[in-house]
Amino acid sequence: MARIALCAEAVAIGEMGSRSRDMVDTIVAVISPGEDGAPQDVHVVSPCGMCRELLSDYGPGASVIIERDGRPVRVKVESLLPDKFESGD
Numbered sequence: 001m002a003r004i005a006l007c008a009e010a011v012a013i014g015e016m017g018s019r020s021r022d023m024v025d026t027i028v029a030v031i032s033p034g035e036d037g038a039p040q041d042v043h044v045v046s047p048c049g050m051c052r053e054l055l056s057d058y059g060p061g062a063s064v065i066i067e068r069d070g071r072p073v074r075v076k077v078e079s080l081l082p083d084k085f086e087s088g089d
């Protein structure tokens with residue numbers, strides 16, 4: 001990934017507004033090989049570490065659809081970020 005790239009999850013959270021929490025019910029990100037790619041080439045992408053933290057901050061309790069063993073599964077965002085850093089504010 002290019003250093004200036006921005007993940008879709010971060011863009012979605014920014015579009016929803018960053019001032020309120022509990023805005024995310026369920027989120028899924030997918031990747032496609034491009035316009036020439038076949039629909040079966042679309043894959044669920046697990047959120048990166050930064051997005052996991054953003055999602056847990058702005059959507060505590062939210063569900064995230066990830067891929068396990070080639071199948072989409074719904075998990076709670078907290079399960080993707082064990083021992084999360086807490087600033088204490």
Ligand SMILES: [Zn+2]
Nearest residue numbers: 007047048051
């Ligand atoms: Zn990300």
